[in-house]
Amino acid sequence: MKPGSAVTGATRVFGIIGWPVSHSLSPVMQNAAFRAAEIDAVYVPFPVEPDQLETSVAGLRAMKICGINVTIPHKSTIMPLLDELHESANSAGAVNVVVNLDGKLVGYNTDGDGLIASLKNDLEFDPAGHNIVLAGAGGAARGALSALCRAGAASITVLNRTISKAEKLVVDFASDYPDTKFNVIGEDMSDRAFWSRQRLVINATSLGMKGEKINGLALASLPGDAKVYDMVYSPPETALLLNAKSLGLHSVNGLGMLVAQGELAYRLWTGAASPPNIMHDALKRYFIALDSA
Ligand code: NAP
Numbered sequence: 001m002k003p004g005s006a007v008t009g010a011t012r013v014f015g016i017i018g019w020p021v022s023h024s025l026s027p028v029m030q031n032a033a034f035r036a037a038e039i040d041a042v043y044v045p046f047p048v049e050p051d052q053l054e055t056s057v058a059g060l061r062a063m064k065i066c067g068i069n070v071t072i073p074h075k076s077t078i079m080p081l082l083d084e085l086h087e088s089a090n091s092a093g094a095v096n097v098v099v100n101l102d103g104k105l106v107g108y109n110t111d112g113d114g115l116i117a118s119l120k121n122d123l124e125f126d127p128a129g130h131n132i133v134l135a136g137a138g139g140a141a142r143g144a145l146s147a148l149c150r151a152g153a154a155s156i157t158v159l160n161r162t163i164s165k166a167e168k169l170v171v172d173f174a175s176d177y178p179d180t181k182f183n184v185i186g187e188d189m190s191d192r193a194f195w196s197r198q199r200l201v202i203n204a205t206s207l208g209m210k211g212e213k214i215n216g217l218a219l220a221s222l223p224g225d226a227k228v229y230d231m232v233y234s235p236p237e238t239a240l241l242l243n244a245k246s247l248g249l250h251s252v253n254g255l256g257m258l259v260a261q262g263e264l265a266y267r268l269w270t271g272a273a274s275p276p277n278i279m280h281d282a283l284k285r286y287f288i289a290l291d292s293a
Pocket residue numbers: 072111135136137138139140141160161162165204205206207231232233254255257258259261
């Protein structure tokens with residue numbers, strides 16, 4: 001919508017469902033993009049408790065909400081409630097975007113492609129043909145694994161505290177991607193020869209938000225041109241990124257992924273690209289305001 005103009009009866013409504021949802025930065029990004037593009041739309045947070053998900057999805061249809069993002073804990077549980085799933089959602093086993101096509105709710109996943117876009121834009125890294133270590137085996141790791149396979153990674157080694165979860169993740173993907181080699185390792189894998197063959201390390205665990213280190217990532221044994229990606233973006237410099245920096249490794253946090261998945265969602269809802277840099281700049285301004293508050 002135009003800066004300063006009012007919400008009217010014609011304004012289209014988008015939003016995000018999650019529990020909790022108050023931490024989400026998507027309203028900041030999406031509203032900035034709607035304003036900059038002068039689209040008559042608003043984006044609002046909807047706190048939806050797990051046992052209210054089905055009712056909420058019926059509400060999206062009933063109230064003709066045009067599209068939503070989906071965040072924790074609903075990314076997988078919403079899948080059977082939708083009318084159609086795009087291949088990106090099926091392959092990731094999770095939905096983070098829903099488009100309402102005249103009452104037909106279609107689920108997509110833009111997290112994985114957001115990661116690939118950020119690897120390219122922020123790390124100048126193309127996964128094709130490379131050995132990659134992925135820390136974590138939760139929802140974010142599943143989305144990443146799916147996208148890295150589609151992007152042609154030569155091998156993906158999943159490192160996770162709970163090895164059985166990593167094994168399950170790998171089994172789910174191995175038959176669909178015969179050209180990618182899969183391995184699972186625990187937090188005690190210190191073989192220097194293994195680490196010296198890896199070109200990218202990704203943190204897809206929830207560790208780092210409170211200063212925690214990730215056990216088992218032997219960054220010092222990586223080759224000098226290896227890169228490190230941390231999906232965590234708050235704080236902007238996690239213990240992992242500080243370690244990578246001290247070793248001279250090119251590294252970056254997950255802000256670019258957050259922005260890229262949001263830009264892909266915006267495109268699905270509006271059919272157009274969001275104005276360049278708008279979402280990124282809105283987040284930067286938001287963090288600066290937060291710091292000085
Ligand atoms: P999740 O499904 O809850 O998975 C959490 C993962 O972290 C699991 O692998 C878990 O290991 C591991 N973990 C948690 N606590 C641990 C501990 N104390 N020690 C060792 N491992 C631990 O979460 P998720 O949805 O995948 O999200 C993971 C992270 O990615 C979050 O920080 C999220 O904010 C971030 N993320 C960022 C973006 C972005 O756009 N930048 C997008 C999506 C997610 P176990 O299996 O052993 O429990």
